[in-house]
Amino acid sequence: MRFGTCTSSTITPETTSAGGRRCFAVALPADGRVTADLRRAVREHARRWGVPDCADAVLVASELFANAVLHGTPAVGTSVRVEVAHLGECIRIAVTDGCRDRVPVRRDVSETAESGRGLRLLDDLTRDWDTTVAEDGKTVWAEVPIHPAT
Structure with missing residues (x-):
């Protein structure tokens, strides 16, 4: 599932795709310093989309971006494309x-390991996630459920 025409060259503008979805998209430098x-x-x-409890979506976006920077970007100076859309019952x-050659693989990690838990985090926080490989790279996507305000 792709976002269609939802594109942007900066991080803040919101656009609407051909299907009426609220979304934004950006190409970011493959640099962990832009994660914040x-x-x-x-x-x-x-919050603009009416989802005040978005901590899970923020964490998932951060994890996916960090994984792309650490494991998926083959060359210095390349960018990572991030697309975020409100789909009603979830944020995608x-x-x-x-880099199409390195896809996410779950690993067993020890209690003392400092990394390696990101895919388990995706399992816990999302209703679904997967990887799509194409000629020019790969996309890792996740759908984070929207929880009603209490």
Whole structure:
């Protein structure tokens, strides 16, 4: 599932796709230093969309972006594309990098390991996630359920 015509060259504008979905998309430098900007953008857009409890979506976007930067971007100076859409009952986050050869694989990690829990986090926080491989790279996407305000 792709977002169709939802595109943007900056991180803040919101657009509407041909299907009427509220979304934003951005190509970010493959640099972990912009992760905070991405988290802020997801939080601000989710609140505009009427989703005040968006901590899970913010965390999932951050994890997917970090994984793309650490494991999926083959060359310095490349970018990572992030697309976020409000689909009514969920927020869908898709992160695309230029490396089609390295897809996410769950690992067993020890209690003392400092990393390796990201895919388990996706299992716990999303209703579904997967990877789509294309000629020019891969997209890891996740659908984070929207919980009603209490």
